[in-house]
Amino acid sequence: MNCRPALNNQGREGKVSTYKFPPDFVWGAATASYQIEGAWNEDGKGESIWDRFSHTPGKTANGDTGDVACDHYHRYRDDVALMRQLGLKAYRFSVSWPRVLTNGRGPVNLHGLDFYDRLVDTLLEANIVPFLTLYHWDLPQVLQDEGGWTNRDICPTFADYAALMVKRLGDRVKHWATFNEPKVVMDNGHLNGDHAPGLQDPATAYQVGHHLMVAHGMAVQAIRAIDPNLYIGIVLNHWPSYSASDSPEDVAAAERFWLQSETLFLDTIFKAHYPPSRWELMGEDIPSICNGDLVLISQRLDFLGLNYYSRHLVSAQGIIDHVPGSEYTEMGWEVHPPALRNLLNKMNDGYDLPPIYITENGAAFRDEVTSDGAIHDERRLEYIRQHLIQVYLAMEDGVDIRGYFAWSLLDNFEWGHGYTKRFGIVHVDYETQERTIKDSGQWYSRVIESNTVSDS
Ligand code: FCB
Numbered sequence: 001m002n003c004r005p006a007l008n009n010q011g012r013e014g015k016v017s018t019y020k021f022p023p024d025f026v027w028g029a030a031t032a033s034y035q036i037e038g039a040w041n042e043d044g045k046g047e048s049i050w051d052r053f054s055h056t057p058g059k060t061a062n063g064d065t066g067d068v069a070c071d072h073y074h075r076y077r078d079d080v081a082l083m084r085q086l087g088l089k090a091y092r093f094s095v096s097w098p099r100v101l102t103n104g105r106g107p108v109n110l111h112g113l114d115f116y117d118r119l120v121d122t123l124l125e126a127n128i129v130p131f132l133t134l135y136h137w138d139l140p141q142v143l144q145d146e147g148g149w150t151n152r153d154i155c156p157t158f159a160d161y162a163a164l165m166v167k168r169l170g171d172r173v174k175h176w177a178t179f180n181e182p183k184v185v186m187d188n189g190h191l192n193g194d195h196a197p198g199l200q201d202p203a204t205a206y207q208v209g210h211h212l213m214v215a216h217g218m219a220v221q222a223i224r225a226i227d228p229n230l231y232i233g234i235v236l237n238h239w240p241s242y243s244a245s246d247s248p249e250d251v252a253a254a255e256r257f258w259l260q261s262e263t264l265f266l267d268t269i270f271k272a273h274y275p276p277s278r279w280e281l282m283g284e285d286i287p288s289i290c291n292g293d294l295v296l297i298s299q300r301l302d303f304l305g306l307n308y309y310s311r312h313l314v315s316a317q318g319i320i321d322h323v324p325g326s327e328y329t330e331m332g333w334e335v336h337p338p339a340l341r342n343l344l345n346k347m348n349d350g351y352d353l354p355p356i357y358i359t360e361n362g363a364a365f366r367d368e369v370t371s372d373g374a375i376h377d378e379r380r381l382e383y384i385r386q387h388l389i390q391v392y393l394a395m396e397d398g399v400d401i402r403g404y405f406a407w408s409l410l411d412n413f414e415w416g417h418g419y420t421k422r423f424g425i426v427h428v429d430y431e432t433q434e435r436t437i438k439d440s441g442q443w444y445s446r447v448i449e450s451n452t453v454s455d456s
Helices: 050-054 072-085 109-123 154-167 180-194 200-227 248-262 264-271 274-287 293-297 338-350 378-397 439-451
Strands: 008-011 016-018 026-030 090-094 130-135 175-180 231-237 241-243 303-309 312-315 358-359 401-407 426-429 435-438 453-454
Touching: 008 435, 016 248, 016 378, 026 130, 026 439, 072 109, 072 435, 090 274, 090 378, 109 154, 109 401, 154 175, 154 200, 154 435, 175 180, 175 200, 175 312, 180 200, 180 231, 180 264, 180 312, 200 264, 200 274, 200 293, 231 264, 231 358, 241 248, 248 264, 248 274, 248 312, 264 293, 264 401, 303 338, 338 358, 378 401, 378 439, 378 453, 439 453
Parallel strands: 026 090, 026 401, 090 130, 130 175, 175 231, 231 303, 241 312, 303 358, 358 401
Antiparallel strands: 008 016, 016 453, 426 435
């Protein structure tokens, strides 16, 4: 049953449609530790797998690293002031595990922990609700040296780290996500190898996928044992698949693609089973699974974070790389806002889901700073506008969506692409570290203030 307040969509018949969001809708922006913090080896921080990876020649565009990034570690107060200026109601950030536990476990690095403590206090003083992600890909290198996510021993270690963070911040941070995009950790980190730790082995990748889920389950238990009133979730990324035509072959191919590549985490977490199509795909490379794992993995969650950027168009011959007539972002991702609404409905129909937050959505475009210092990023503004309208329509369809986080607050280190892709609603001059709110950010700020999106 949908108990959300009735939506108020005015003027849909007229020229300009306005979409009025519920009064308690959470408007936010998101970042991740390695992408913005910098200070990679300061105040006792240990090396992460992304430090190691980016310091390895040939792994990132231009050899870019997160050594300095947006220097957020030193500038967090100014950044929170910027968030306040934008009127953000919430901020999604992640904790760098090796910053708080230099060796991944054992003695706490109090300097690191204090940083997040101060960040949270500064956010709360600015009336901004913190949404904390425990793992956004920067594993302590010392744990990687023990096998990282391939080694099951890491699961209780992750739960201990989660418990440490909750004990320190749980009095003030109420929303906790265990993992960001486990699929990317599995596929990019261990199958394609274009992300840290750069492994390329299917059996390893599938085992990692399983361990991430076990670690998630153990962390949920550990967090609940400390405080059953916290809101615990996980952040999944999905690209829905669309069929290239009405032919039965294409339709079947699109559905098979969805089942094989997109349902692993949804099915294990929300249905306590491995999707059979996934089993088929893994063949001889199936992971080893212990008794009780699926029960552990499928514990009740308080929210689901969804990251959405684009869709796949699939024919019986495979994925169609370029759809004639479609707009593409700098990432080479097709802009397709209606797929977000479809995805939300598909997920809502297929699973018994907790409330959803859109935890990431945004676009990389080439920005130009004009002579007056402004950034007229009309295409990013339109991207966000069109996706927000689809979020609204999905809510009208009955999907329980509680908030939206733009990716990203700041231009930042975009993993293997280094600093070549800008996703921010705030521009960062990497030479001077000067921040400038882009037009998209100014517009988003007005959306937040009015709780309303109009379609032009
Ligand atoms: C997501 C990541 C995020 C950012 C965006 C563009 O997959 O979670 O860190 O890189 O893509």
